[in-house]
Amino acid sequence: xxxxxxxxxxxxxxxxxxxxxxxxxxxxxxxxxxxxxxxxxxxxxxxxxxxxxxxxxxxxxxxxxxxxxxxxxxxxxxxxxxxxxxxxxxxxxxxxxxxxxxxxxxxxxxxxxxxxxxxxxxxxxxxxxxxxxxxxxxxxxxxxxxxxxxxxxxxxxxxxxxxxxxxxxxxxxxxxxxxxxxxxxxxxxxxxxxxxxxxxxxxxxxxxxxxxxxxxxxxxxxxxxxxxxxxxxxxxxxxxxxxxxxxxxxxxxxxxxxxxxxxxxxxxxxxxxxxxxxxxxxxxxxxxxxxxxxxxxxxxxxxxxxxxxxxxxxxxxxxxxxxxxxxxxxxxxxxxxxxxxxxxxxxxxxxxxxxxxxxxxxxxxxxxxxxxxxxxxxxxxxxxxxxxxxxxxxxxxxxxxxxxxxxxxxxxxxxxxxxxxxxxxxxxxxxxxxxxxxxxxxxxxxxxxxxxxxxxxxxxxxxxxxxxxxxxxxxxxxxxxxxx
Numbered sequence: 001x002x003x004x005x006x007x008x009x010x011x012x013x014x015x016x017x018x019x020x021x022x023x024x025x026x027x028x029x030x031x032x033x034x035x036x037x038x039x040x041x042x043x044x045x046x047x048x049x050x051x052x053x054x055x056x057x058x059x060x061x062x063x064x065x066x067x068x069x070x071x072x073x074x075x076x077x078x079x080x081x082x083x084x085x086x087x088x089x090x091x092x093x094x095x096x097x098x099x100x101x102x103x104x105x106x107x108x109x110x111x112x113x114x115x116x117x118x119x120x121x122x123x124x125x126x127x128x129x130x131x132x133x134x135x136x137x138x139x140x141x142x143x144x145x146x147x148x149x150x151x152x153x154x155x156x157x158x159x160x161x162x163x164x165x166x167x168x169x170x171x172x173x174x175x176x177x178x179x180x181x182x183x184x185x186x187x188x189x190x191x192x193x194x195x196x197x198x199x200x201x202x203x204x205x206x207x208x209x210x211x212x213x214x215x216x217x218x219x220x221x222x223x224x225x226x227x228x229x230x231x232x233x234x235x236x237x238x239x240x241x242x243x244x245x246x247x248x249x250x251x252x253x254x255x256x257x258x259x260x261x262x263x264x265x266x267x268x269x270x271x272x273x274x275x276x277x278x279x280x281x282x283x284x285x286x287x288x289x290x291x292x293x294x295x296x297x298x299x300x301x302x303x304x305x306x307x308x309x310x311x312x313x314x315x316x317x318x319x320x321x322x323x324x325x326x327x328x329x330x331x332x333x334x335x336x337x338x339x340x341x342x343x344x345x346x347x348x349x350x351x352x353x354x355x356x357x358x359x360x361x362x363x364x365x366x367x368x369x370x371x372x373x374x375x376x377x378x379x380x381x382x383x384x385x386x387x388x389x390x391x392x393x394x395x396x397x398x399x400x401x402x403x404x405x406x407x408x409x410x411x412x413x414x415x416x417x418x419x420x421x422x423x424x425x426x427x428x429x430x431x432x433x434x435x436x437x438x439x440x441x442x443x444x445x446x447x448x449x450x451x452x453x454x455x456x457x458x459x460x461x462x463x464x465x466x467x468x469x470x471x472x473x474x475x476x477x478x479x480x481x482x483x484x
Contacts, residue, residue, distance in 0.1 A: 007060060008068055009076055014057030016080050019139075020087055021051035026135055027091065027128035030208075039128045042094035050087045071481060074472050081143075081464060085111050091132050105448065105456045110136030112467035113144065113348060115222025115318030115435030116442070116459065118449040122227050127208060133223045134212040141219025141348040142189050144467060145253045181257055188256035193218050196245040203237035217245035220348045222318025222435045229320040229444075230308060239308045242319060250276065250315040250343030271383045272344045276354045283310050283338060287331060294328060309444075314338040316350040318435025320444035332438060336425065339434040350433025350466055352402060356395050358382065363392065401470050406431050409462045416455040426451075430459045431466035 024047035031040050068076065088111060089103035098106070102118045109116045110133050122130065196214030201207055209225050216223050226232040230242055251273055258266035267273050284307050292302040308321040313335045325332055342351015359382055366378040380387040406427045413423035425437035426448075436444045441451075448456065465473050475481055 005068065005072055009072070009079060010057045010060065012076060013080055013083050014054045014059075016084055017050050017054030017057065017087060019054075020084055021047045021054060023135055023139060024050065024091065024132070027132045030131045031126070031128040034127045036126060036128070039095050039126050043091055043128060043132075046087075046090035046094055049090060053087065071475070074475050074481075077468060078464075078473055078476060081111065081468065085464075088136055091129065095126060095129055099453075101453045101456050102449075105460050106133070107136060108460045108463050109435070110221070110223065111140040111143075112433065112463045113137050113140045113219045113221035113316075113350070114430055114433045114463045114467070115216070116430060116437075116448050116463070117223065117435075118447055118456070120227060120447055120449060122225055123232075125225075130212060130225050131208075134215040134221070134225075137219040137221030137223055138193065138215035140467075141221065141249065142186065144348055145185055145189065145346065181254070184257040184260050185253050188253055188260060189218070192245070192248050192256075196241070196248075199241040199245065200238065203241045204233060204235040205238060213242065214245060217242055217317065217319070218249040218348065220246060220249045220315045220317040220343065220350070220433070222312070224319065231321050236304055239304055239321060243307050243311045246311050246315045246317050246319070247280070249317075250347045250349040252344045252346035254346050271358060272355045275358050276344050279338075279341060279354065280311060280314055283314065283334065287334060290330060291327060309335070310338065313434060314341055314351075315343050316433040316435075320436060323443065323445040325438060325443045325445070336428070336438065339428060339432050342432060352399060352432075355382070356399060359387065359392070359395055360399075362387065398469065398471060401474065402431070402466075405462070405465055405470055409458060412458050413455050416452050416458070418451070418455060422451075426455075426459060427462060430462040431470075433463070433466050 024043050028040050028043045028047075031037065031043070085104060085108045088107035089098075089100060092098045092103035092106055093100065096103075096119070098118075105116075105118055108114075115137075117133075119125065193214055196218050197207075197210045200210035200213050205213065212223070212225050213230075215221075222229075224230065224232075230239060233239075251267060252270065255266045255270055255273070284303060287310060288299060288303040288306040291297065291306055292299040295302065297305070305321055305324075308319065309324045311317070312319040312321075316339065324335060340352055341357065342353050343349025345353045345355050362380055362382060366380050369376065369378050406424075409427035409431065410420075410424045413426060414420060418426070419439070419441075421439040422437060422441050425439060426442055429435060429437040429442070436442065436446075440446060442448055448459065451459075
């Protein structure tokens with residue numbers, strides 16, 4: 001990698017660090033409002049250190065004759081996520097006196113919107129730390145949306161690749177310039193966040209709790225201000241607002257751009273959105289009926305509990321309304337499967353994404369038809385786009401490495417002394433971005449605090465791999481990537 005390229009990467013990462021430093025002033029203002037000055041100095045020092053580091057990287061200047069190639073964008077993506085996570089640990093270290101391992105695990109979980117936590121006692125925790133955790137979710141969510149639309153298509157693994165295939169219908173092109181797309185996406189993200197705050201507040205939360213949960217829900221992160229998560233609030237309206245905001249965060253933001261420009265049918269016409277809602281609502285109905293039959297709850301009451309937890313798992317948010325692992329084997333297994341599905345491509349949700357399952361079904365159907373009619377030419381289309389070999393190959397490659405990553409990570413966690421349920425569910429939850437795992441240790445009623453440091457570092461790597469869609473990170477391991 002040439003020196004001009006490194007200078008550009010340092011310059012852009014410096015901008016990210018300065019942005020992070022400014023964001024650290026939000027908890028300062030929060031602590032001033034709550035009249036808790038004991039944590040202000042810690043955030044001011046964290047902001048100052050981060051700001052100085054960012055300015056030092058910016059000060060060397062951006063070279064006039066250098067530009068980033070497509071493969072340099074992968075290095076920028078990975079380095080920015082890691083670097084931001086490192087400096088985001090400072091408030092946790094200074095205020096909570098957490099070890100660097102615990103602080104890095106929490107910050108990586110925050111910035112990747114995973115929602116796995118090592119902290120307990122959230123109900124009495126400093127409001128500065130609580131808002132900082134939620135703010136990491138919010139910043140990571142908008143960062144991932146930008147990456148999914150601008151960077152992942154270069155690697156040909158993101159769902160937005162389907163919008164860039166050759167097609168005679170050019171009406172699907174949202175906008176001619178990427179900076180305009182980004183502008184409208186920020187407007188949609190901020191607007192939905194504001195609606196979430198208003199909804200939670202009107203439903204019965206305090207304004208502080210409403211802001212925190214809105215940022216966590218729209219980013220499909222899952223950090224809460226209470227150890228009991230959403231179970232702390234008994235108002236049904238709070239739970240339904242959470243469901244709606246989580247769904248908003250799991251839909252393709254590029255379609256929100258279309259809606260903002262007047263195409264209000266974009267979301268309703270999209271096959272991925274329809275498939276996501278079909279699986280989600282179908283899971284609600286099946287599990288609510290089963291839950292009502294096995295308990296004394298009324299069906300509508302069971303539906304509310306199921307809707308919150310099912311939506312949280314499928315959108316990879318991580319909120320919990322009670323300990324759903326106690327509902328029985330059927331629900332536990334269904335939740336485990338739904339965590340792999342995830343939301344839509346180009347959203348803040350993790351997982352495999354719905355469109356990959358839909359494309360796999362189209363391929364299966366085409367292969368079965370080919371067996372019946374060997375000479376027939378089977379037309380394969382998705383979302384009014386032709387499925388060419390390039391897209392199919394990239395989807396198969398990503399799905400394979402997604403599965404292999406979880407399997408290898410679970411095996412490595414078992415070497416750290418974890419039982420097989422904790423190892424497997426922890427690997428699946430962090431790579432998929434769900435957050436809570438299964439079992440008594442890292443389940444919805446537990447935390448990752450008791451895990452050994454080696455396991456926390458492995459899980460942190462799993463969060464990064466899953467959030468950046470694996471191949472974005474693995475491509476850096478190829479010797480060819482570093483050759484001129």
